[in-house]
Amino acid sequence: MLSTIVVPNRNSWRHCRAKAALGGKHGLKLLTIDQLAARLAGGFLQPIDPEHLATAVKESIGLGLGELDAIKTLPGFQRAAANSLSKAWSAGLSLENEAKAAIDPATRTRLEALALLEREVLARLPKNELTPNDLVARALGRIGFARVLFGPIEVQGRTEMSPVWRPLLAALARVTEVAWVAEARRVPPWLTEMDVKTLERAPERPARRAISCASPRHEILEAMRWARSLLAKGIGAHEIAIATASPAGWDDHVLALAATANIPIHFIHGRAALDSAEGQLAAALAEVLLRGFPQRYSPP
Structure with a gap:
């Protein structure tokens, strides 16, 4: 059955794609709200890159x-x-x-x-890249095709939506089923004015434990110990996450300690190519192709 999930960003898109593949779901579309507007607007229109x-x-x-x-x-x-x-x-x-x-x-x-x-x-x-206002205006002109193009729509992973997209969401709710999957997140007050179903659940209340650390490396060391203890208890690796608001400052320590602990870590925000031996080899090859081998002067 055709259905659509509106995701907030690329990381959510990857997560939903993997989950859908594991569940054997067919006919599922994963789009951001601007991609959905561009698809409904028609032609070769796209949001601004x-x-x-x-x-x-x-x-x-x-x-x-x-x-x-x-x-x-x-x-x-x-x-x-x-x-x-x-x-x-x-x-x-x-x-x-x-x-x-x-x-x-x-x-x-x-x-x-x-x-x-x-x-x-x-x-x-490029002429086919439109501002959000223009995309919404064109999408509203073709709102009658929304049910055929998208089927039931779920909006996931959001606590808010930019004002420019709200008229489109309201129009979609009038022609097809639209659900706002809030789960434990806050539901924005403006959503109550629309014919949108909200799906909520009570927030989890996990046990909390604080550890005082002397440095970022020490923090990652304790996080690795915590992850290993969960693995030893039989908890699946896909259920364990080490998170922070801005992970870049810890990436080098995670790389070093993950190799020492023999725990493969997936960086959901991506890794620099030079972090791996293959990436360094590719960079060296690119350097040779661009600049050639260094020429040493040999006196006659």
């Missing part, structure tokens, strides 16, 4: 950008500008309309500069 957005911002810096001219050459401006545009689009804002509606002169000047940057960026993006 972050790399294309960064390139378009970089190309626009050479032009006159009003108030932004004073800071456009500073380090980090390109990233900040791309993030600002993405956040404005996710909020469903039209920078041009916001600039016209601004009362304070300083605010209007700043918004006009951002609107100018937005126009220049959009002019340099």
Whole structure:
């Protein structure tokens, strides 16, 4: 049976794909909300690719950008500008309309500069990549095809959804079954205004234990001991997770101690190619292909 799960990010997409494969589920689509909007909008339309957005911002810096001219050459401006545009689009804002509606002169000047940057960026993006507002508008025009394209829809792994996507979610709920799988998460209050079924469960209350550690390496050592103790009790490896808000600072210690403990660790956020012997070999080969072998001068 055809059905669709709306996931929040790529890691969730991988998890749901593996779970569906193990369960032998056929006819299941896994999409982010922007991919769902693009699919419903039709044609070859796509959400804006972050790399294309960064390139378009970089190309626009050479032009006159009003108030932004004073800071456009500073380090980090390109990233900040791309993030600002993405956040404005996710909020469903039209920078041009916001600039016209601004009362304070300083605010209007700043918004006009951002609107100018937005126009220049959009002019340099591929024609089939649309902003969230445009994707939603086109998707709403084809909302009658939603049941055929997606079947019942489940929204998983979210505590919130950007304002720009909410009208699409409300329209989808009128033509097909839409469920918000909150589980133990908070249900956003605006969802009660829609014909969306919410699936909740009481939060788990696991036993907590705190260990004082002297360094990041010590933290990983204790985490490895904890994981090994669970494995010794017969708990499946797929049920054990070592998590932190930002794992990059611990990756090197995990790699070193995982090899020592003989526990294979899967990095859900990915690993650098140079962390493995194969990756280092590939990098060395690429260096030779790009630069050639070093030539030593031999005197006659």
